[in-house]
Amino acid sequence: MPTPGVTLVKTFTYRGLPEEWANTYAMTTAPSTPALWRTAIDGLIAQEKTLYSNRVTIIKAYCYADLTAAVTYVYDLSLFAGVVPGTFSGSAGAATPGDVAGWVRWDTGRRSSRGKPVYLRKYFHDVEVNGAPNQDQVTSTQLTAYNAFGTALLSALGGGFALADPATGALPPGPRASSSFATTRTLERRGKRP
16 A cells, blocks of 8 residues: 655755755655645644754655655745745754754554564754753753644644554554654764764
């Protein structure tokens, strides 16, 4: 059974140059027209932009009728309503380097061959952390934004489309969770070792 999805592409400055990164979201059902794809994308963008400061800009979306097949539709925001900057206003936290990320996960209800829970996890750059001695902890303000995003995606991609487990195409039955600790996600532009 085909699993439709959307890849949202973001950009920010990393090591002095523009860097693109993306998240792909499987959807429970495929929109049937370009207008319905835009409705789903706009709903997803409305949720995801709340996770980033204005240092991050959402620039493009790739739509797939089936995540294992070719792109069905490209939604270049610069050609429509314009690119979308992040709206997270932050707190008293400190900005982190570009390769630091926070994450949100959803329990898929499935188990691995070893009996461990299988999670659907998404990573997000542009994280704010607390000051010393808790500099590896995501600020409570951003953690609240992550939790709201995780809950919203279970029903609010727009146009009646919702997040799906890519392995089954079904809505994840388990609860969402967010890590209170920042982690590292490697970006393409990394320095070379001497």
